[in-house]
Amino acid sequence: MGVFTFVLRHSNGEWKAKQHSGDIEASAASTFAIQRSLVNAVLAVDSSGGVQSSFSTVSPTSAVFQVIVGGAAIVGGAVAAAPSGAAPAAEAAAPAKKEEKVEEEEDEEEFGLSLFD
Secondary structure (H helix, E strand, O other): OOOEEEEEEEEEEEEEEEEEOOOOEEEEHHHHHHHHHHHHHHHHHHHOEEEEEEEEHHHHOEEEEEEOOOOEEEOOEEEOOOOOOOOHHHHHHHHHHHHHHHHHHHHHHOOOOOOOO
């Protein structure tokens, strides 16, 4: 699993990104374009699994962008290892969903509560 964090700054009509602790850099005219560029740069370095990203604006001229490759995915309340395809992760999470419902019903009975009171 790889986590890549970037600090972005906007000046003179251009967004520039620099990796927090690393050598990856990029620049583009829009936040959308720079995010695409950074994800492609990260995948050139680490393509070990699925990709998740998060973009947070800090101020009108700065932002933080994080790309996570591989790792674990939370699907339906269950944590499953993130494989290359999405179908196996969904199948692995399906049994956990059923177990979760059983726990909720037991909790309601413990407190003497019901939906139909």
